[in-house]
Amino acid sequence: MRILHILDHSIPLHSGYTFRTRAILEQQRALGWETCHLTSSKHRPGGVLQETVDGFEFHRTPGPLLWQKRLPLVAQWAVVKALERRLDELIPVLRPDILHAHSPALNGLAALRAARRHGLPLVYECRAFWEDAAVDHGTTTEGSLRYRLTRALETYVFRHADAVTTICEGLKADIVARGIPEAKVTVIPNAVDPGRFTFGTEPDPELQRSLGLTGKCVLGFIGSFYAYEGLALAIQALPDLLRHDERVRLLLVGGGPEEAALRAQVEQYGLNGKVVFTGRVPHDQVPRYYDLVDIFVYPRLPMRLTELVTPLKPLEAMARGRLVVASDVGGHRELIRDGETGFLFRAGRAESLVETVIRVLAARDRWPEVLAAGRRFVTEQRTWESSVARYRSVYTPLVQQHG
Template identity: 25%
Template sequence: MEVNGDMIDEISMRSEPQVYLEIIKLCEKNYYSNASRIIVVTEGIKKAIIKNYCIPEEKIEVIGNGVNTDIFRPLNNTSNLKKKYGFDEKNVVIFVGILVEWQGLKYLVEAAPAVLEEKPDTVYLIIGDGPLKNEIVQKVKDLRIHEKFIFTGFVSHEEVPLYINASDVCVVPKIPLKSGYSPLKLYEYMACGKAVIASDVRGFEILEQAKAGILVEPQNSQKLSEAILKVLEDEALKREMGKRGYKEALMHHSWKSVAQKTEDLFIDVLQEKHGS
């Protein structure tokens, strides 16, 4: 079994009936108990499963997410996309992902006015859809910065690298989760050779370790705007961060390396099951 998130942790951000949470807990207890082995993407998820469901630690293996470096890579053919959205000569800040609570888009929107005051030629490209889209769109309108935001809606996975490559700065303004994060989107940005600004949450340490971007205090719009401006104002810094991120993603975080770890675990489980 593979677990990509702590569902109870995520759902607790919404107003769901208690009975709904109890049903989820019963289902998860059943799944975890009957699995031969459990793969989780963060150490935090592993700790939560052990604590909440009394699952033996040796039954759980941490194998983080990765990136398809054949698809997500530096590209130069972005001119048509830039013309389509009219940001040929502008700074582009991009977010890619499902529009839900823990993505922290509220803080990206609240950070925008300070950035636009210093860099009025900046546009925000929001790629994706989700239950919070209407709320985020309304917040942008309330702040009277709707002309600086482009909401594309759903974009196919194969097209996403083109959008990322058309940007200057990529953002991951996550809200902290107890289970932490496995930086799937972070790796995709890095593999495209882009400077990244992300929340300083558990699981994103690699960004500073690789010197591929800036970590900022979560849920702090001011710190987020300061980081975005720092990168936009320093072309050399932006370029160096992108180069380091690309190298790190290519060498250590491809799906090929993740697949090898997963295959090794499958072999171990089969050998245990058949006693050979």
């Protein structure tokens, strides 16, 4: 079976989107399937039309013309049309058995039109509702014309694709509520490769010393600093935690739109030296930073995006053998059983975060039990091998139906 994946962007860029894609491609090849890969013009402007990255050959799409970029609606339509043209060029050469388009809906629309012209089945994968992410980023508001148009376009793709996949039960429920038959929607959950996450390793003493974390109780976050992650809540909680235990430190690894505001908040609260910003670190160095942390904190704020979408980072922390404290938004509740595989607190409530962390610190005798349960959850229910195997029940009937 040969699958042509149609993507927004890909490696060598680093994001949750590209890491999920890479895991899917690796596991599909392990299943004996052939994969081909095309990114839209949103991958990055300019550059070559074909590129090999880590053994994967990616076909690229030229960007819109300068005058098109100046008109938002025209620019979006130009993305669709350019992707359609590339699909028309590549399908006769690559001869895929199935098209698999991944969010956003612009990719789905281009793939839908190409699939009909070439007589191929189309699977559309929704990884998040991009209109909700745009609300958090401040580029639109819920209920605005842009919001409603984006939602309507994706619903159109859901209805006309041959099958729909998504990453969690929250997104599936919303898709089904739009009138899409439940049998048409398959959850392919986010997962990890446990072999890449050594369980319970000790911190690197040199790295510990360089960051001033030797002998400290380290709360940590590794990822992108978006507003919906709620990192300001963790900083707000820190003074109360320091009054309980002056050894507590907050380690923030990564960067993003909220970094300047978070640094300003640290100054305002007089927490210099208590909050450690590392900036972005090379991907191959991330495991060393996982090992520095005693308790990972994921204080996502309550909103549509976080209620519906499951994150990947808590799974990585559990696989690595680190405790997880997270807000009780829907996306976290799909991953964490409170008091068993991790701990949940009331979303948006700094006092609840403080109470939960203090309770966890006071129950160190239970840490090995919780850590083992978290690792067991990942290895039994959230491996990429088992997750990607679910595509078989999606692809096979469609390929058979289309001959």
